[in-house]
Each structure stands twice: as structure tokens, then as C-alpha cells.
Amino acid sequence: xxxxxxxxxxxxxxxxxxxxxxxxxxxxxxxxxxxxxxxxxxxxxxxxxxxxxxxxxxxxxxxxxxxxxxxxxxxxxxxxxxxxxxxxxxxxxxxxxxxxxxxxxxxxxxxxxxxxxxxxxxxxxxxxxxxxxxxxxxxxxxxxxxxxxxxxxxxxxxxxxxxxxxxxxxxxxxxxxxxxxxxxxxxxxxxxxxxxxxxxxxxxxxxxxxxxxxxxxxxxxxxxxxxxxxxxxxxxxxxxxxxxxxxxxxxxxxxxxxxxxxxx
Numbered sequence: 001x002x003x004x005x006x007x008x009x010x011x012x013x014x015x016x017x018x019x020x021x022x023x024x025x026x027x028x029x030x031x032x033x034x035x036x037x038x039x040x041x042x043x044x045x046x047x048x049x050x051x052x053x054x055x056x057x058x059x060x061x062x063x064x065x066x067x068x069x070x071x072x073x074x075x076x077x078x079x080x081x082x083x084x085x086x087x088x089x090x091x092x093x094x095x096x097x098x099x100x101x102x103x104x105x106x107x108x109x110x111x112x113x114x115x116x117x118x119x120x121x122x123x124x125x126x127x128x129x130x131x132x133x134x135x136x137x138x139x140x141x142x143x144x145x146x147x148x149x150x151x152x153x154x155x156x157x158x159x160x161x162x163x164x165x166x167x168x169x170x171x172x173x174x175x176x177x178x179x180x181x182x183x184x185x186x187x188x189x190x191x192x193x194x195x196x197x198x199x200x201x202x203x204x205x206x207x208x209x210x211x212x213x214x215x216x217x218x219x220x221x222x223x224x225x226x227x228x229x230x231x232x233x234x235x236x237x238x239x240x241x242x243x244x245x246x247x248x249x250x251x252x253x254x255x256x257x258x259x260x261x262x263x264x
Contacts, residue, residue: 040065047105060105064132073171127151136226140263142166160236163223186260191218
């Protein structure tokens with residue numbers, strides 16, 4: 001009897017230990033969230049005048065990259081792109097107060113319609129074209145290129161390129177002070193490269209060959225593009241020369257530009 005009792009207690013003890021062991025065994029699984037990244041998709045907007053007339057009739061075509069994936073950064077980039085397009089597509093003394101691409105196009109078309117109704121015999125079709133692309137993208141910088149063409153009458157239209165540079169993480173617009181270690185030193189270096197390309201003697205005025213730099217002083221262009229093979233300094237038509245001479249540009253290889261750059 002004593003032996004049976006001992007055996008029963010031993011079995012119960014083993015069962016209890018096994019149960020405790022099963023209850024205290026825990027498996028852990030961990031998942032690593034992928035960091036959010038900015039992505040771009042094309043957004044297309046277009047509108048034509050409803051007034052009768054031969055083709056092509058007055059129109060607006062806007063094709064721009066739309067940023068998403070990181071809300072605050074994406075909004076910052078998209079808002080800057082819109083404001084820049086708004087500063088290009090308009091008729092009159094100053095840009096409109098449009099808050100959307102739809103409003104912007106409507107304002108442009110209505111301006112044409114108003115003039116065409118007043119002067120039907122003199123009406124010429126207007127054009128407004130914007131083609132935006134992600135021109136450059138690294139972990140540090142996103143470069144958006146806006147190629148644009150505007151015609152609202154006259155001898156010829158106006159074509160140009162805009163460069164919008166952004167911090168790839170925050171979406172904040174980059175200024176030249178964000179890009180260059182010493183903007184003054186880079187400007188002096190860029191002037192030497194510009195003079196060499198356009199054959200302007202070192203001892204002569206920067207405007208001695210017919211250019212039109214304000215106050216006869218070399219300045220960096222309003223638009224600088226980061227390219228795979230270097231830094232492109234791009235002066236649109238009218239920026240430093242007559243329209244007939246078109247744009248001026250200088251490509252500085254990274255092997256020469258890196259010494260002046262904070263980021264690329």
C-alpha cells in the first residue's frame with residue numbers, strides 16, 4: 001500500500017512539472033517595419049478652350065510628379081511644385097491666386113476666352129505646357145525638373161527649364177547655402193568655368209562679349225541641376241543673354257565640384 005501511494009505521488013509530480021514547463025514556454029516573433037520612402041507618380045491635368053476655332057485651340061497641359069509615402073515630405077514637395085507651376089502658367093501682370101491645378105487652368109483659359117471674344121479677328125491660340133520629371137534622386141537630394149513652354153501671342157513663345165531641389169528625407173526646399181560649403185568660393189570657381197566655355201577673357205568684363213549679367217557681375221544661375229555626371233549650371237533664355245542666344249549652360253564634373261558640395 002505504501003509502495004502504491006509513493007508511485008501515485010511520483011506520477012502526479014512528474015505530470016505537474018511537465019504542465020508547468022508547457023505553461024512557461026513562450027515563443028517570440030519580431031517584425032521589422034520597413035522605413036517609409038518617397039515615391040512618385042505622374043499626375044496629368046489638361047484643359048482646352050470651348051470656343052470654336054481651328055486646331056490647335058488654346059490649351060493647357062500639365063504633367064507633374066506627385067510625391068507620396070512620407071506625408072509631410074510629400075506635401076512639401078507637391079506644394080512647391082504647384083507654386084512653381086502657378087508662377088509660370090498665367091496671363092497678366094502677376095500669377096493668379098489659384099489653389100489647385102483645376103483653378104489654374106480655368107483662369108488661363110478664361111483669360112484667353114475674354115480676349116478672343118473682344119478681338120475675334122486677332123485671336124491666336126495660346127499654349128501652356130508643363131512637363132515635370134524626377135531628374136535626380138539620392139538618399140540626400142531629390143531634383144525635380146520642370147520643362148515649360150508658354151505662348152500667349154507675339155513673335156514667339158517662351159521655353160525654359162526649372163530646377164527644384166529638395167531634402168530627400170524632409171521634403172524641404174534646398175537653398176544654395178544648403179548645398180555649397182562656401183557659396184562665394186564656388187561662385188568664383190564657376191565664373192572661371194563659364195568664362196572658359198564662352199571665351200570671355202579673364203581681364204575683361206563678364207558682359208564684354210554681349211551678355212547681360214546685372215551690374216556687370218557674374219552670379220550663379222537661378223537653376224542648378226544635379227546630373228549623374230556632374231553639376232549643371234543652367235541659365236534660361238533672357239536670364240543673362242538675349243532670346244536669340246537662347247540658354248547658357250556649364251557642366252562641372254563631380255571630380256571638380258565635390259570639393260565645394262555639402263551633399264549630392
